[in-house]
Amino acid sequence: MSSTHHSGHSTTTTATDTLQTILTKPSIPFTSASDRPDKPDGIFRVVIVSTGSVASVKIPDIISALSKDPSVAVQIVATKSSLHFYSQEQVDQAVQSAQVTAEADAEEEQTTRHEVRGVKVWTDADEWSDWKQIGDPILHIELRRWADLVVVAPCSADMLAKIAGGLCDNLATSLLRALSPSTPTILCPAMNTHMYQHPLTADQLRVAEEKLGYTISGPQGAGLLACGDEGPGKMTDWREIVRLILDFKAKSERCRAA
Numbered sequence: 001m002s003s004t005h006h007s008g009h010s011t012t013t014t015a016t017d018t019l020q021t022i023l024t025k026p027s028i029p030f031t032s033a034s035d036r037p038d039k040p041d042g043i044f045r046v047v048i049v050s051t052g053s054v055a056s057v058k059i060p061d062i063i064s065a066l067s068k069d070p071s072v073a074v075q076i077v078a079t080k081s082s083l084h085f086y087s088q089e090q091v092d093q094a095v096q097s098a099q100v101t102a103e104a105d106a107e108e109e110q111t112t113r114h115e116v117r118g119v120k121v122w123t124d125a126d127e128w129s130d131w132k133q134i135g136d137p138i139l140h141i142e143l144r145r146w147a148d149l150v151v152v153a154p155c156s157a158d159m160l161a162k163i164a165g166g167l168c169d170n171l172a173t174s175l176l177r178a179l180s181p182s183t184p185t186i187l188c189p190a191m192n193t194h195m196y197q198h199p200l201t202a203d204q205l206r207v208a209e210e211k212l213g214y215t216i217s218g219p220q221g222a223g224l225l226a227c228g229d230e231g232p233g234k235m236t237d238w239r240e241i242v243r244l245i246l247d248f249k250a251k252s253e254r255c256r257a258a
Helices: 015-022 054-066 088-109 124-129 139-146 157-165 171-178 199-211 238-257
Strands: 002-006 009-013 044-050 072-078 149-155 185-189
Touching: 044 054, 044 139, 044 171, 044 238, 054 072, 054 088, 054 149, 054 238, 072 139, 072 171, 072 238, 124 139, 124 171, 139 171, 149 157, 149 171, 149 238, 157 171, 157 185, 157 199, 185 199, 185 238
Parallel strands: 044 072, 044 149, 149 185
Antiparallel strands: 002 009
16 A cells, blocks of 8 residues: 655555556447547557357456557457356456556566556447447447457357358347458357367358458367367467467558558
8 A cells, every 4th residue: 555645635545546547448338439549559459259168267367468468458248158257357357467467577677567458348238238329339330440350269169150150149249240351350169079070160160261261270189178078179278369369469560560
């Protein structure tokens, strides 16, 4: 705890106060224009779509790693079932962890620490509660305009089927259907071995890769799944997903510099 004195008065700032300032999330209703200037600002904006696979437990790990990079901003679109595996509170804790690391690194290197952006978890309820009349911002469209990169991680069998079929039955699928072909998208399948080996899965992955231009990462090879089965289907390691995101960021920076 620290105290700051102004005109004889003492104002106490707690760690919680600092965290609340740092974890400022996008305004509601969200508009891309409120967070994305007309000219490049050096920030790489990533929307992570999480779905109803147990691999969604890795979302806080991914957020913690990305939050250590001050030039990366992240928002999450979560399906209802994916929130069985993590919560907004856990995401906030992950960002706080990144802030603690940033402060320690800045102190050790005697540099100015960067403030870590809060990460908002958007749900279907936000799509409908924020729209009241014609002319109001539409969340999945605003997120489409905001994103430099979209990452579907994990991508469940259900989500893969919806993507391949072009369904728009929730915030996540509406966002994906509305994406510009120029917005790169990474898809990280995660499902039971028998689901992955189902003949429809190969067809759906082919649609995502060849027709939609998505980058497919994973799944991992044979291994023990959360359900106890042995075989392929496990999501790409979350560290590799972070590396892929940062690779796309570096590519974007090179394109802007060219």
